[in-house]
Amino acid sequence: MASPAIADSTCVCECCGSTFAPRRKGNKDSNRCCSRACGFEVLRRDRQAASEQRTALIQAQRHAARQHVCLNCSVAFEAHPSAKYCSPSCSGRHHDKMRKGPKPERVCRECQRLFTAEYGDKRRAFCSDTCSARNNHRISKGKKRAAEHGVDAGRIDPIAVLERDGWRCHICGGHAPRELRGTFAAEAPEVDHIIPMSRGGRHIESNVACAHRRCNIEKGDGLALEDAEPARRWVHR
Structure with missing residues (x-):
C-alpha cells in the first residue's frame, strides 16, 4: 500500500517514517521507501506477514479436522483426524454393543445345519471342528x-x-x-x-x-x- 504524499514531490517512507522525494515517477513502489535498505526491510515484513497468514490458515484447518463427536457417548472432543471415540472406554463399550447385536446365520457345508460364527471368525464355513475334520478327511x-x-x-x-x-x-x-x-x-x-x-x-x-x-x-x-x-x-x- 503506497504511503500518502505530503506534497506533490515528497512521500513518507513506510519503514523509517522520513520524508523523501521519489526517484522514479510512475513506479508503484518508488514512493514507498526512502532507500534501498528500507525497501528490503519492507519486503521482509510483507513476506513475514504472508507467511504468518498461511500458517494461521493451516492451523485453523488442522483444528477443524481434529474436531469429532464420539460414536458411543456423542460428546465433542479434539483428537487425531482418524479418531472415532473420545476415550478407550467408549471404544470398548461400542464394540461390546456390536458384539451383542444379532449375528447372521449360515449353513454348515458339511451337515447343512444353521449356525452362527463366533466373533473374529467370520470366514468359518463349518459349524464345528468335527464337521471341518470330516470334510477335510x-x-x-x-x-x-x-x-x-x-x-x-x-x-x-x-x-x-x-x-x-x-x-x-x-x-x-x-x-x-x-x-x-x-x-x-x-x-x-x-x-x-x-x-x-x-x-x-x-x-x-x-x-x-x-x-x-x-x-x-x-x-x-x-x-x-x-x-x-x-x-x-x-x-x-
Whole structure:
C-alpha cells in the first residue's frame, strides 16, 4: 500500500517514517521507501506477514479436522483426524454393543445345519471342528486313492460335486436322496469317476459325477458307451 504524499514531490517512507522525494515517477513502489535498505526491510515484513497468514490458515484447518463427536457417548472432543471415540472406554463399550447385536446365520457345508460364527471368525464355513475334520478327511481320502493309482488329483469336495449334479445319478438319471448319503442303501448318492482311476482317469471335477450306490457297483471299472468293449458298456447321461 503506497504511503500518502505530503506534497506533490515528497512521500513518507513506510519503514523509517522520513520524508523523501521519489526517484522514479510512475513506479508503484518508488514512493514507498526512502532507500534501498528500507525497501528490503519492507519486503521482509510483507513476506513475514504472508507467511504468518498461511500458517494461521493451516492451523485453523488442522483444528477443524481434529474436531469429532464420539460414536458411543456423542460428546465433542479434539483428537487425531482418524479418531472415532473420545476415550478407550467408549471404544470398548461400542464394540461390546456390536458384539451383542444379532449375528447372521449360515449353513454348515458339511451337515447343512444353521449356525452362527463366533466373533473374529467370520470366514468359518463349518459349524464345528468335527464337521471341518470330516470334510477335510473326505477330500484327502480321494487324493490318497488317486495317488495309489498314480493319476493326477485335485482338491474335490464330494458334497460340492453332488450339489453340482443336483443329486441325480449320471448313469440312470434317477434322483439320489441327500438324506441317504453315507448309508448302504441302493439309491445312496456317491461320487463316481466317469473314467475309472484304474483305467487312467484323473481325480478332477470334470471326471467325477453323482451316481447311485447300486449303479456305481454295477458299472465297476467299465467305460462309457463309445469307449468300452460290448461287455463293459454303460450310458453316461
